[in-house]
Amino acid sequence: MNDIFHLLIGLVVGLNLLALGTGRLPVLIQAVAGQGVLLGLLPLILKYPHWDWQITLLTLATIAGKGFFIPFLLNRAMRTANISREMEPFIGYIPSLLLGATATIMAVVVTRHLPLLPEHAGSFHVPAAIALILTGFILLIGRVKAISQVCGYLILENGIYLFGLLLLHSTPMLVEFAILLDIIVSVFVIGIIVNRIQRAFDSLDTRKLTTLHE
Amino acid sequence: MSILEPACYLLFWILVPPLLPGIINRVKAKVAGRQGPPLLQLYYDLCKLWRKNIVLSTLASPGFLIAPTVAWVATLTAAMLIPLAGAGNINPFDGDVILMVYLLALARFCTAWGAMETGSAFEGMGTAREVSFAVLAEIGIITAMLTLIMHSGSITLVNMFIPLSGSNATLLAIGVFILLLAENCRVPFDDPTTHLELTMIHEVMVLDHSGPPWALILHGAAIKLMLFAIILVQIIFPVSEMPLGQSLLWLAGGVLAVTIAVGLVESLIARLAFRRVPLLLTIGFLFCLFPLLLTWMGMSYE
Numbered sequence: 001m002n003d004i005f006h007l008l009i010g011l012v013v014g015l016n017l018l019a020l021g022t023g024r025l026p027v028l029i030q031a032v033a034g035q036g037v038l039l040g041l042l043p044l045i046l047k048y049p050h051w052d053w054q055i056t057l058l059t060l061a062t063i064a065g066k067g068f069f070i071p072f073l074l075n076r077a078m079r080t081a082n083i084s085r086e087m088e089p090f091i092g093y094i095p096s097l098l099l100g101a102t103a104t105i106m107a108v109v110v111t112r113h114l115p116l117l118p119e120h121a122g123s124f125h126v127p128a129a130i131a132l133i134l135t136g137f138i139l140l141i142g143r144v145k146a147i148s149q150v151c152g153y154l155i156l157e158n159g160i161y162l163f164g165l166l167l168l169h170s171t172p173m174l175v176e177f178a179i180l181l182d183i184i185v186s187v188f189v190i191g192i193i194v195n196r197i198q199r200a201f202d203s204l205d206t207r208k209l210t211t212l213h214e
Numbered sequence: 215m216s217i218l219e220p221a222c223y224l225l226f227w228i229l230v231p232p233l234l235p236g237i238i239n240r241v242k243a244k245v246a247g248r249q250g251p252p253l254l255q256l257y258y259d260l261c262k263l264w265r266k267n268i269v270l271s272t273l274a275s276p277g278f279l280i281a282p283t284v285a286w287v288a289t290l291t292a293a294m295l296i297p298l299a300g301a302g303n304i305n306p307f308d309g310d311v312i313l314m315v316y317l318l319a320l321a322r323f324c325t326a327w328g329a330m331e332t333g334s335a336f337e338g339m340g341t342a343r344e345v346s347f348a349v350l351a352e353i354g355i356i357t358a359m360l361t362l363i364m365h366s367g368s369i370t371l372v373n374m375f376i377p378l379s380g381s382n383a384t385l386l387a388i389g390v391f392i393l394l395l396a397e398n399c400r401v402p403f404d405d406p407t408t409h410l411e412l413t414m415i416h417e418v419m420v421l422d423h424s425g426p427p428w429a430l431i432l433h434g435a436a437i438k439l440m441l442f443a444i445i446l447v448q449i450i451f452p453v454s455e456m457p458l459g460q461s462l463l464w465l466a467g468g469v470l471a472v473t474i475a476v477g478l479v480e481s482l483i484a485r486l487a488f489r490r491v492p493l494l495l496t497i498g499f500l501f502c503l504f505p506l507l508l509t510w511m512g513m514s515y516e
Binding site: 013 | 380381492493496497500503504507511
């Protein structure tokens, strides 16, 4: 199970880099969706073989929400806004890839100095969580299109979720469900905002939001 | 050690590599539904070029002839350092991996130098491209070698090729394959058959060479392809631990598979838009970097 866990974590980090390196919004959304599915599978693996209905439900809900529903909302927002590419990011694709790789390495290095429980010390769980959070930040800072920024936010949230899985054995499931619901609601809201930005400015460039109008 | 053994290695590295471009062309032809040139086409070409005269620009200094020769010798020497599966290599010593990397760099420098000799602005452009991509490709190769050094704890090429485990091996193999394509100017980076001026990289550097120097350049390119293919195979399969005959068989099979893969990539993928090349090279570098990181972590957690 440990091998599968590390394989999933590896794929998640790989998708991170894909998200940083791509300029196409559909690919970015797919990467975020793929991450959602992989992360949704993690609780099953962490709790193996003590599965109960709560875990199964959480897994299904996470996969359905993060893997399918949120990407569907984003895809729809993208289609209505009629854009498919990030044109001029603040931080180019190669620099952001390299930044992401550096962030991943730094996460690994920093984790070695964190006072973790012995069962978490040797694994990639914590470094991957930190790497996801930092990748989310890089996307949030470096991209100008609202949808890319939402994807950055979702990756950031994935990182927090992965961090939260450390407490899987002690947190009530209710918390996880509440968080999932929060994200879906926020993506809903962002979808609406994206539409409004598109209608008001004829583009999704968030740099245009710096000037206030009455 | 008799004189026979080095002679065998030398003969191997001179005679076998021109087969690989033949295989690639055959695969491309088959995928496209054509007959294709004979497998030994490059041998015929080399023989023909060897008998021809050299066309020399009046501007060119003797460097125009020296550069391809030095490049060929450097590539051949680098290739001789690579162990051939169970057969090892002639004269292993500590740090030969570094010598190999530098010899390849020397070969590249000489090709660039030869390209500039005729004073053609066109070749200068190709050189600039080749060298600026090389910066990224070389980092990748050094990282890949560093991963192997870290994993095996040895800086001798003969002992270095201990395959990594599981996911590390996959990542490193993908990374090295991308670097193989870049270093040998194969398709997603550069099209070896193109003669469209604006997009050529490697081909534009060697446009003015003719006769025997051109043969040396073609042969050197084949050696380099073979060198990278052998490195890639030894990263994946533990060939150095098998008995001699079996390991050579595995090596040959592996090199054949890599060559066919290159041919398939060339048939199925279009070359990248020029400005996206650095992105793919960076990805290749990252594919080599992460196994290094994981190997390093693995070592420190043991």
